Amino acid sequence: MFTKHVRVVEPLIIFSTAYVSFLGAEVFHWSGIISIIAFGITVKRYGFQNISKKSYTTVKYSIKTLASTSDCIIFLFLGLELIQESHHFHWGFIGATILLCLLFRFISTFLFAYLVNLARKDQIELKEQFIMAYGGLRGAVGFSLAVVLEKGVWYREIFITTALCMVFFTVFLQGGTIKLFVKLFKIELQTKEKARICNDVQGKLM
Secondary structure, three states: OOOOOOHHHHHHHHHHHHHHHEHHHEEEEHHHHHHHHHHHHHHHHHHHHHOHHHHHHHHHHHHHHHHHHHHHHHHHHHHOOOOOOOOOOHHHHHHHHHHHHHHHHHHHHHHHHHHOOOOOOOOOOOOHHHHHOOOOOHHHHHHHHOOOOOOOOOOOOHHHHHHHHHHHHHHHHHHHHHHHHHHHHHOOOOOOOOOHHHHHHHHHHH
């Protein structure tokens, strides 16, 4: 309503408030990632209903561009660290890390899916829960935390090496086989939503 005659500022407001939510969490030493997730849920429910279609398109594709750019930067950084850093391979520690990450990933996914299903009419099936647990790519945040460790401490090299192994395990092994499990379990893929007159009327009215 307030931006009816200045639609151009709507994407700017969305991006600015997202950054403010991140900074607010960092000020209190909370998780900036969780704050951005909460902000995204809130904006999806309330913000996008109150901006123009052009502003929504701008925000949508700007976020996709930023996400793709961030992915490229992250993996470029991983490649550089793989070559530049000195590594210490402790296969027992690496194996235990991967195993425990997988174990707790599956436990948390099944647990929260069970709790969510208590209030859902459209239940999350077990095969879908398996894909959710198996398809998660983990390690980028852990790798970032390992890299910022003070140089000289004896465990820095083993932490960096383990984090890199975790990233490569989830990206190449799990990421490479996820499509096989989707076909094996006959998971229904997302289809293009049919245009509805109610959405068209809402878009024109808003």
